[in-house]
Amino acid sequence: MESLENENVEILIRRYLDGMASVEETKRLGKWVESSEENKANYQQIKNLLDITDTRNSKMKIDVDNAFDQVLNRIEEKPQGRKWIKTMQKIAAILLIPTVIAGYFFGRTTERRMDAGKVAYNEIYASLGTRSKVLLADGSRVWLNSGSKLRYPDKFTEKNRVVTLTGEAYFEVQSDVSRPFIVQTQHLNVRATGTSFNVQAVESDPEVNVSLLSGKVSVNKSDEPDKNLAKLVNLIPNQRFTYDTKTGKSETFSGDLYEFIAWKDGRLVFRNKPMSEVVKKISQHYNVEIELRGKELQDYRYRATFEEESLNEILKLLKMSSPIKYSEVNRVRLADGTFSKRKIIISPL
Amino acid sequence: MSVIDEKHLLESLQQSDKKSFSIVFSKYYKDLVHFAFTFTKNSETAEEIVQDVFVKFWENRHFIHISVSLKSYLLKSTQNKCLDWLKHQKIREHYKEIAPYITLLSENNTDQYILLSELQANLDKALNSLPDEVAEAFRLSRFADLKYNEIAEKQNVSVRTVEVRISKALQLLREALKDNLWFFLFML
Structure with missing residues (x-):
């Protein structure tokens, strides 16, 4: 190591990097480093190692999320007026990532079995946090929401097309007037010919919803044998029918229904929705438990569109635009060796 | 992240995809702050410098050409900003004597740097x-x-x-x- 042969150059480097070197020592080190490319390379390698193993450095706490927020704020132009909505919409429009596609692969657990007849039935289940898409034998398409199950035959009969749904699905039914398409759920049957509609019949939820986007459907009680008594409603496009299976009460809403079917496009759309509902949707979408604390938050109205942002990004956006803070509960290892479900706590600021 | 992934990431970043930007940010931010700290010896300044680097990185995304790797590009940008910062520091009494060596002794080989x-x-x-x-x-x-x-x-x-x-x-x-x-x- 040239002129510093007798002296341990590494000690000198350490003194210099620790800020302990005298002016003389610094000059000596400088001269040694510039005297050859080899010395320079050696110096830089040692410096590299010492720099990153310096505990003042390596133990530094760095909040990446917070830093990213700050950088985002600086690169976003600041729009006029209702700033956060615009910001949100912009971010939502930009952040597109096809995680749903992964869901199509991982979410499917198809099971085939032979029934009494000759028709083979398939059952498809969209795992929690994923959505699945199914193409039926007649060309009808079905989007299955997280945690939902669809049972359908390999081939439909000549008389009708019957599928069974537990959970939520959006249907785009091929037009075939001679063979009605029937979605059976625990409490309601939805009968259609060629239409687009969404059925939400989640077992744990007493409310069943049918939203019609185009065409015509009739909704019937599934456990009422008398045809006339079973009939509940005929829907026209942009109507949403809500039926409370506990009380038997029902209502029909007319208006823009996109927010109810946006999930099929991987979007979460909230139009002036209370935080309690926002949180419910997010937890279904991402298969995560969310606890909402504080009464005032339950009714806090929220308006936003999310498009395949990660859960962390959504939480961050929520925090930016409403008076909340959130924390994540540490996951614990359960007796069977798996980990508890991810849990987030949202509370008022 | 493979070389190919990084190439795709850069391409979509250049098409103003903020998602890619956030991926790059989360991957390198901490390491770059640790790197900047070796110059500044102050964590706040280090974070400010690295955030500046990322803001510039986004603003110049259309003109960025990366020859070695994204990592080495970001290290180099950070190092340049740090050296500028060093030069603007208050000159201590004995600083003048060692000034010619400060840049030399502060510089790193960004192409081979271990994060x-x-x-x-x-x-x-x-x-x-x-x-x-x-x-x-x-x-x-x-x-x-x-x-x-x-x-x-x-x-x-x-x-x-x-x-x-x-x-x-x-x-x-x-x-x-x-x-x-x-x-x-x-x-x-």
Whole structure:
């Protein structure tokens, strides 16, 4: 190591990097480093190692999320007026990532079995946090929401097309007037010919919803044998029918229904929705438990569109635009060796 | 992240995809702050500098051409900003004499720099390849923050021996990590 042969150059480097070197020592080190490319390379390698193993450095706490927020704020132009909505919409429009596609692969657990007849039935289940898409034998398409199950035959009969749904699905039914398409759920049957509609019949939820986007459907009680008594409603496009299976009460809403079917496009759309509902949707979408604390938050109205942002990004956006803070509960290892479900706590600021 | 992934990431970033930007940010932010800290010795300044780097990186995304790797590009940008910052620091009394050497001694080879996260991922393996007493001296000095005389007492040897052990550790680590460097470059 040239002129510093007798002296341990590494000690000198350490003194210099620790800020302990005298002016003389610094000059000596400088001269040694510039005297050859080899010395320079050696110096830089040692410096590299010492720099990153310096505990003042390596133990530094760095909040990446917070830093990213700050950088985002600086690169976003600041729009006029209702700033956060615009910001949100912009971010939502930009952040597109096809995680749903992964869901199509991982979410499917198809099971085939032979029934009494000759028709083979398939059952498809969209795992929690994923959505699945199914193409039926007649060309009808079905989007299955997280945690939902669809049972359908390999081939439909000549008389009708019957599928069974537990959970939520959006249907785009091929037009075939001679063979009605029937979605059976625990409490309601939805009968259609060629239409687009969404059925939400989640077992744990007493409310069943049918939203019609185009065409015509009739909704019937599934456990009422008398045809006339079973009939509940005929829907026209942009109507949403809500039926409370506990009380038997029902209502029909007319208006823009996109927010109810946006999930099929991987979007979460909230139009002036209370935080309690926002949180419910997010937890279904991402298969995560969310606890909402504080009464005032339950009714806090929220308006936003999310498009395949990660859960962390959504939480961050929520925090930016409403008076909340959130924390994540540490996951614990359960007796069977798996980990508890991810849990987030949202509370008022 | 493979070289190909990184290429795709850059392409979509250049098409103003903020998602890609956030991926790059989360991947490199911490390491770059640690890197900047070696110049500034102050965490707030280090974070400010690295955030500036990322803001510029986004603003100039259409004009960025990366020849070596994204990592080395970001390190270089950070280093340039840090050196500028150093130059604007208040000149201490004795600074004038060593000023010509400050830049020289502060500069890093950004193309071959080992990031803290990369070291951490490989350190245990690398340290395991060292003789026990050498690895211990190194750990005590660099991670437990002990002074040489404290380590000497703990290891029951002279301060001089501790110095030799740490030099030895550095030398062996450099060799061990040099082999890994190619591995790193492939991974990034």
